Structure formats: C-alpha cells, structure tokens
Amino acid sequence: MRAVDALMACLKAEGVDVVFGLPGGANLPTYDAFVDAGIRHILVRHEAGGGHAAEGYAKATGKVGVAFATSGPGATNLITPICDAMMDSVPVVFITGQVRTELLGTDGFQEADTIGITMPVVKHSFMIQHPQELPRAIHEAFHIARSGRPGPVLVDIPQDLSRAEIDYEPVGDVRLPGYQPRVEGNQKQIRQAAKALAAAQRPVIYAGGGVVNANGSEELIEFATSDRFPVTCTLMGLGAFPAPHAQWLGMLGMHGTRAANYAMDEADLICAVGARFDDRITGKLSEFAPRAKFIHIDVDPAEISKNVPAHIPIVGDAKHVLAKLVVEYRATGADPARLNAWWTRIEGWREKYPLGYEDSTDSEIKPQYMIKALFEATGGEAIVTSDVGQHQMWAAQYYDFPAPRRWINSGGLGTMGFGLPAAMGAAVGCSDRLVCCIAGDGSVQMNAQELATCAQNNIPIKVFIMNNGYLGMVRQWQELFWDGRYSHVDMGQFPDFVKLAEAYGVTGMRLEDKGTLVEDFKRAIATDGPVLVDVRVTREENTYPMIPAGQPAREMVG
Amino acid sequence: MGEPGTKEPLSLEELEAATNLRTGRKHVLSILVENKSGVLTRIAGLFARRGFNIDTLTVGPTDDEAVSRVTLTVDGAVHPIDQVTKQLHKLVNVLKIRDLEPGDTVSRELALFKVAADGVQRGELLQIAEIFRGKVVDVTKRAIIIEVTGTTEKIAAFETMVRPFGLIEMMRTGEIAISRGRTET
Structure with missing residues (x-):
C-alpha cells in the first residue's frame, strides 16, 4: 500500500470524520488517496481558513482537528492557525506536503523549510524521512495534540515518500519516552489546597481555558458550589462555569467586570485552574492581587510560577484535580458562613458597577445591544465564534454562555479573521447546533473567502458583522491613549457586504433598526444555509470597563 | 495518602511561594x-x-x-x-x-591554544604548560599549540598566563560534566 493510503487508514483509526484542506503539487499523492478513502474532506479557499476551521472543529467538539496543505506557500499560509492553536492550546494536526527528498535544501519550486518555520509555534513536529515511519508519526501526532496541554502538531511529508509503497501494519501504541504528561495531581498538594481554601476568608476561583480543554466544567461547578466560592473565568474559560449564576462574577481582566477584578484585587486566596496569568488578566504584574496567596492547578508545569509565584502548585488537569479537591475540601468541614462578609463586599461591587451602556433613544443599534439581541434571538443556546476586537469583548461581556465549548475565539494570539472559518469548522463538527459568528467589519474581510466554502457545502453558519466602519479597538486606543489622532482605522463602508454575500451564493441581509433587531435576527437564523448579516452599529462606541494596559485592576476606567 | 478529612487548620500566613527563581x-x-x-x-x-x-x-x-x-x-x-x-x-x-x-559533579573542558613562540619565549611557555599539565600538540618555527583540559576556571587561568606571549587563537569545547559516585548523571 502507498504511504498515503496508510495515512488515510491512520486517520480513520483515530476517528477522524472530517478534514479541511487545499491540494497542491507536493500533496497530490495525498489527494489521490482521498478519492477512495471515505473521509469527508472540505475544500477551503485559503489554507488559513482551513487551519482555523480545524481549530473551530476541535474547540467545538473536543476532538482533534485536521488540516491539510501543500508545500511552500500552502504551508506558510498555515502559520497563523498553527500559532493560534499553540497560544490557545487547541488540538490540531496539520499535515503538509513537502518537495521531493532529492530537492530538499535546493530552493526547489514551492519549497519552504516548513519544519524550521513552524518550530517555535508547534507543540511538536515530525519530518518524515522514511515512508515506513508515517503511520507511527501520525498516531504520535494525534496523541501529542490531544493529551496533556493540547496543541498543534505538524507532520511534513515529502512528495516522493508519500507515494512510496510500504508494508502497513496498524500501530497500536506510541513510543514517546520523553513525553509523559501528568494529569492526576499530587494528593498531598491537593489536600494542602483544600486546607488553604478552608482557611480563606476572601477566596476567588479563577478558571481558564484549561478547564474547557480538560472537560472539567462539571467538576468546576461541583467544586465551586461545594461552598460559596466566587468564580470568574478568563476569556478562554467562558462557559466553563455557567452564566448567569449566583456565584458568577463575570469575566476578569482588561475588559472584565469590576466585581471580578476587584475581587481578585482584594482576595486572600486565589485558586487558579487551567489559567496562565496572562498580561490581559494581571495588568501591572507587581500590583496584581497583592493580598493573595495562590493555588495554581495546571497540566503544564511550565505555566506554574511562570508569571506569578505559586504557593501551592498542582500539576494535573482540571478534571482530575478538581474532582479530588472537592472531596478533600468537603472533608475539611469549613464553615460557609465565614464567606458572608466577602459576599457582602462582592454584592456591593455588583450593584454599584453592573455592566452597562447608554442605549440609543432612536433606532440606532448600540453594539452592546446587538449582542443582547443575539442572545435573545438564539435563546443563549448557540455556539458563538468571534474575531478579535471590540465586538469580541462585547460578545464576551453580554452573551451569557451556559456551557463550555459554546464560545470559540482567538484569545492568545488575537487573530483577526478567525471567527468565520472557525464557525465553519464548528458547524461541521456540531451539525445539530446553531453556530453564529460575531465578526467585525475589519476582521471578517480577512477570511471572507470561506463564504464560498460554506455555500458550496451548505454549511449553515450565521455571520453577524458588527459594522462600525472602523478597526474599532485600534480606534478606541487611538482615542483614549493617542490623543484622538486616528491613523488608518477608518474602513469606510466597503465592501457592500450584502452584495458580497450574494456573490458568494450566501444570503445577505442588512440591519439598521434597533426596534426590529431581535425579530430580524430570528429571521436570519431561520433562513436555510449560510447567512451574512451586516449590522450597522454606532460608529464610535468604546468598550468598557477597561484596565488600561500595564495598569493595576484598581485603575479600571469606564 | 490516607483518607481525606484531616481537620488540622492551616493559616494562609504560613504559605510560602516558590522563591529563589534566580x-x-x-x-x-x-x-x-x-x-x-x-x-x-x-x-x-x-x-x-x-x-x-x-x-x-x-x-x-x-x-x-x-x-x-x-x-x-x-x-x-x-x-x-x-x-x-x-x-x-x-x-x-x-x-x-x-x-x-x-x-557533586566532575566537569571538564578541553581547549587548544595557539601561541606565538619565537625563540626565547619558548622555554617559559613550555614551563607554564607543564604547570597546567598542558600538552604540546603542534610545534612550528613561529607557534606552538597547547592542549589543556580542566575546569572552566583552570582554562581561564591558563589563558591569562599565555595571553602576554601572543595568543593567536583559542578553541574551547564548552563544558561536559558527570555526576560523582555510582549513580548515573
């Protein structure tokens, strides 16, 4: 059998039901194998779209996403999705074609040093040097991508090796002596954490994307409600704890709620779970949570004490550790009444500083209202993807996510153009659920070509463009921190998104009236197939509240 | 670990963070x-x-x-x-x-020194090499190459000694190290 036919067998053995990709010269053998493989392949219009679609698929389903590209420019077009998957710990296997081995290192046509270029942004990579190695490399790639802290793994296959004949034997194991992620958590440390929690007067649970990745949401809820622990989540963790909930403080960080940020600031004990103390969370590091001791639970030991020194480090995944922690915590017999004063303080912040905005008095659509209307129109039950910018923050603030894997966005890398292809991937992976993309008019243009993919394959995503004609977040920063000197942020009203939608064979709508917005959204959602909705919103609205970059939480504005 | 349920209280004050990061x-x-x-x-x-x-x-x-x-x-x-x-x-x-x-470690580095050695200086240079247990591995009319093995400090000391003679060039391997005793490094 050819190595590429073995590749298909390996994908099936890994349970792959769909992949995203684009063929080219160096992966012609692979695409020949697709003809008879019985694996659904979705032809994208740009490799970056394919990569983000694989990410969206992985985030929505919890399974490993797969993206294919050819050598050279095909592979370099994958760099952004690979880096994005690295930053947000998304399990994706990227399989690239490479020039024939005799051409390697000669600057051959469409040759790029894919392994070298991607090395800083992959969890691991495999350069196939003998065709016989391919099946094992594929299985090891899947194993590495999905286990421990998930991430992107790349397999680069020279064209001549991919078509070579091999003796294919199914591979049932992995041989990775240098890769043994620890998920269980040290029992002694967990007990110590339970005792610290029992002693805490002002505790906060700070949960991140690691809870979602570990499918640890139920354990988080059980742990948090085993007492009245206040819970906040990072942008990546939204949905890991249901919103709204009596113990839910809202998102924390730069555009988080005051209740969440002030609680972190005054906490005496912070229990970080699957979160990495990113600068968008901590603000000025030296003034971050100055009164707190830290329990840090993470499957990646290198995250513990990287930015904030931990008092109780626990290496393990959220699901395993929280399940044990709740048992240990209950056994301490801690008195919930000790948290009364803390809750009084938190309730004070909640009442004084709710999320809010000044609504229009006419038909103008405020961007915040747009999110609330979408929440209402979807009953809060959609999978929502987003691009990056103001619309992303408003979506995070105003769409209450009741469950994990409903909120899919690019948090770490902050990739504009992520939302539309990610929605496409999510919709392919979760065909029974409504998938909406909340996009910016700037961001959506960075991967709008995938509308063609959606139209051709009838992938029924509903894309809602929050159109203010600006690169809105950059405009906001120029207004607030650069004396209002707007520099290259005005996008005008180009393109005509309704016409663009129609050109791609997608239903296009334009909405400008607040009064009918919920009904109009319901109409868009009820429309068969992919829909692109151009929602005209207030042009110069700012995202608040906000911790200015490099400032402590106490300095929140707006 | 035993059953959960130890109720001995813990004071948050007692908790210490990872220190000595540097x-x-x-x-x-x-x-x-x-x-x-x-x-x-x-x-x-x-x-x-x-x-x-x-x-x-x-x-x-x-x-x-x-x-x-x-x-x-x-x-x-x-x-x-x-x-x-x-x-x-x-x-x-x-x-x-x-x-x-x-x-608990034995560490060694190997270095090769090419030193100018015109006539009269040669004897003194050889004496220094001998003190450092260096080995002369090449001799020409105008230069000597000396091989020295030892700790990084010893090689640095040798460099200081021979530099005045006219150090033409020096090659160092970087350290290798092995733990003392029976256990594997």
Whole structure:
C-alpha cells in the first residue's frame, strides 16, 4: 500500500470524520488517496481558513482537528492557525506536503523549510524521512495534540515518500519516552489546597481555558458550589462555569467586570485552574492581587510560577484535580458562613458597577445591544465564534454562555479573521447546533473567502458583522491613549457586504433598526444555509470597563 | 495518602511561594535527548525565543546510540533556572534533565591554544604548560599549540598566563560534566 493510503487508514483509526484542506503539487499523492478513502474532506479557499476551521472543529467538539496543505506557500499560509492553536492550546494536526527528498535544501519550486518555520509555534513536529515511519508519526501526532496541554502538531511529508509503497501494519501504541504528561495531581498538594481554601476568608476561583480543554466544567461547578466560592473565568474559560449564576462574577481582566477584578484585587486566596496569568488578566504584574496567596492547578508545569509565584502548585488537569479537591475540601468541614462578609463586599461591587451602556433613544443599534439581541434571538443556546476586537469583548461581556465549548475565539494570539472559518469548522463538527459568528467589519474581510466554502457545502453558519466602519479597538486606543489622532482605522463602508454575500451564493441581509433587531435576527437564523448579516452599529462606541494596559485592576476606567 | 478529612487548620500566613527563581550561580544542565534530526535546533530555538542565553553547549553521543547528551551552562543570576528546565521538559525529544550540583559533579573542558613562540619565549611557555599539565600538540618555527583540559576556571587561568606571549587563537569545547559516585548523571 502507498504511504498515503496508510495515512488515510491512520486517520480513520483515530476517528477522524472530517478534514479541511487545499491540494497542491507536493500533496497530490495525498489527494489521490482521498478519492477512495471515505473521509469527508472540505475544500477551503485559503489554507488559513482551513487551519482555523480545524481549530473551530476541535474547540467545538473536543476532538482533534485536521488540516491539510501543500508545500511552500500552502504551508506558510498555515502559520497563523498553527500559532493560534499553540497560544490557545487547541488540538490540531496539520499535515503538509513537502518537495521531493532529492530537492530538499535546493530552493526547489514551492519549497519552504516548513519544519524550521513552524518550530517555535508547534507543540511538536515530525519530518518524515522514511515512508515506513508515517503511520507511527501520525498516531504520535494525534496523541501529542490531544493529551496533556493540547496543541498543534505538524507532520511534513515529502512528495516522493508519500507515494512510496510500504508494508502497513496498524500501530497500536506510541513510543514517546520523553513525553509523559501528568494529569492526576499530587494528593498531598491537593489536600494542602483544600486546607488553604478552608482557611480563606476572601477566596476567588479563577478558571481558564484549561478547564474547557480538560472537560472539567462539571467538576468546576461541583467544586465551586461545594461552598460559596466566587468564580470568574478568563476569556478562554467562558462557559466553563455557567452564566448567569449566583456565584458568577463575570469575566476578569482588561475588559472584565469590576466585581471580578476587584475581587481578585482584594482576595486572600486565589485558586487558579487551567489559567496562565496572562498580561490581559494581571495588568501591572507587581500590583496584581497583592493580598493573595495562590493555588495554581495546571497540566503544564511550565505555566506554574511562570508569571506569578505559586504557593501551592498542582500539576494535573482540571478534571482530575478538581474532582479530588472537592472531596478533600468537603472533608475539611469549613464553615460557609465565614464567606458572608466577602459576599457582602462582592454584592456591593455588583450593584454599584453592573455592566452597562447608554442605549440609543432612536433606532440606532448600540453594539452592546446587538449582542443582547443575539442572545435573545438564539435563546443563549448557540455556539458563538468571534474575531478579535471590540465586538469580541462585547460578545464576551453580554452573551451569557451556559456551557463550555459554546464560545470559540482567538484569545492568545488575537487573530483577526478567525471567527468565520472557525464557525465553519464548528458547524461541521456540531451539525445539530446553531453556530453564529460575531465578526467585525475589519476582521471578517480577512477570511471572507470561506463564504464560498460554506455555500458550496451548505454549511449553515450565521455571520453577524458588527459594522462600525472602523478597526474599532485600534480606534478606541487611538482615542483614549493617542490623543484622538486616528491613523488608518477608518474602513469606510466597503465592501457592500450584502452584495458580497450574494456573490458568494450566501444570503445577505442588512440591519439598521434597533426596534426590529431581535425579530430580524430570528429571521436570519431561520433562513436555510449560510447567512451574512451586516449590522450597522454606532460608529464610535468604546468598550468598557477597561484596565488600561500595564495598569493595576484598581485603575479600571469606564 | 490516607483518607481525606484531616481537620488540622492551616493559616494562609504560613504559605510560602516558590522563591529563589534566580539562583545567582552558574548551572550545568545535563540533558539526555533522543538522537533525532532537529533536536538541537529545538533546544537552541527554545532558548532564543524565551530570551535565555546559553553560555556553553556541547553535544555528543552516549553509550546508547539512540540517545545523545547535551550539556549546557546557563547563568542562574540572569535566568530563572526552574522555568528553563520546565520549558526544556516540554520538548518531546528531551528525555531527562539534570541540573548538576557543582559539589557533586566532575566537569571538564578541553581547549587548544595557539601561541606565538619565537625563540626565547619558548622555554617559559613550555614551563607554564607543564604547570597546567598542558600538552604540546603542534610545534612550528613561529607557534606552538597547547592542549589543556580542566575546569572552566583552570582554562581561564591558563589563558591569562599565555595571553602576554601572543595568543593567536583559542578553541574551547564548552563544558561536559558527570555526576560523582555510582549513580548515573
């Protein structure tokens, strides 16, 4: 059998039901194998779209996403999705074609040093040097991508090796002596954490994307409600704890709620779970949570004490550790009444500083209202993807996510153009659920070509463009921190998104009236197939509240 | 561990955070890696992108042909060694890392010195080489090459001694190190 036919067998053995990709010269053998493989392949219009679609698929389903590209420019077009998957710990296997081995290192046509270029942004990579190695490399790639802290793994296959004949034997194991992620958590440390929690007067649970990745949401809820622990989540963790909930403080960080940020600031004990103390969370590091001791639970030991020194480090995944922690915590017999004063303080912040905005008095659509209307129109039950910018923050603030894997966005890398292809991937992976993309008019243009993919394959995503004609977040920063000197942020009203939608064979709508917005959204959602909705919103609205970059939480504005 | 339920109270005041992130001394990291293509690039790339400086680096085979050993020295005054080793551990091809304790370690470096040696200076130079147990490995009319093995400090001392004679060039291998006693490094 050819190595590429073995590749298909390996994908099936890994349970792959769909992949995203684009063929080219160096992966012609692979695409020949697709003809008879019985694996659904979705032809994208740009490799970056394919990569983000694989990410969206992985985030929505919890399974490993797969993206294919050819050598050279095909592979370099994958760099952004690979880096994005690295930053947000998304399990994706990227399989690239490479020039024939005799051409390697000669600057051959469409040759790029894919392994070298991607090395800083992959969890691991495999350069196939003998065709016989391919099946094992594929299985090891899947194993590495999905286990421990998930991430992107790349397999680069020279064209001549991919078509070579091999003796294919199914591979049932992995041989990775240098890769043994620890998920269980040290029992002694967990007990110590339970005792610290029992002693805490002002505790906060700070949960991140690691809870979602570990499918640890139920354990988080059980742990948090085993007492009245206040819970906040990072942008990546939204949905890991249901919103709204009596113990839910809202998102924390730069555009988080005051209740969440002030609680972190005054906490005496912070229990970080699957979160990495990113600068968008901590603000000025030296003034971050100055009164707190830290329990840090993470499957990646290198995250513990990287930015904030931990008092109780626990290496393990959220699901395993929280399940044990709740048992240990209950056994301490801690008195919930000790948290009364803390809750009084938190309730004070909640009442004084709710999320809010000044609504229009006419038909103008405020961007915040747009999110609330979408929440209402979807009953809060959609999978929502987003691009990056103001619309992303408003979506995070105003769409209450009741469950994990409903909120899919690019948090770490902050990739504009992520939302539309990610929605496409999510919709392919979760065909029974409504998938909406909340996009910016700037961001959506960075991967709008995938509308063609959606139209051709009838992938029924509903894309809602929050159109203010600006690169809105950059405009906001120029207004607030650069004396209002707007520099290259005005996008005008180009393109005509309704016409663009129609050109791609997608239903296009334009909405400008607040009064009918919920009904109009319901109409868009009820429309068969992919829909692109151009929602005209207030042009110069700012995202608040906000911790200015490099400032402590106490300095929140707006 | 026993059953949960110990009710001995804990005071948050007692909790201490990880400290000494910067140790202030030189660290010798002995790293076993799978002998696969690109491993050294992965290590070097990791150091570069995390902003860690490698002071010396040596790579060589071990008694197992599937495994190579990388010995590298890092300045613990500048870099958080804990973070360096944790990041190294994340590389799939890294099998084992030992941060060697200076007291429990024998470390050696080999150096070749090419020194100008015209006539009268030659005798004195040879005497210094002898004191350092250096070996003359090449002699020509105008230069001598001396091989010296020892700790980094010894080689630095030798360099200081021969420099006035006219040091033409010097080659150093970087340190290798092995733990004392019966246990494996």
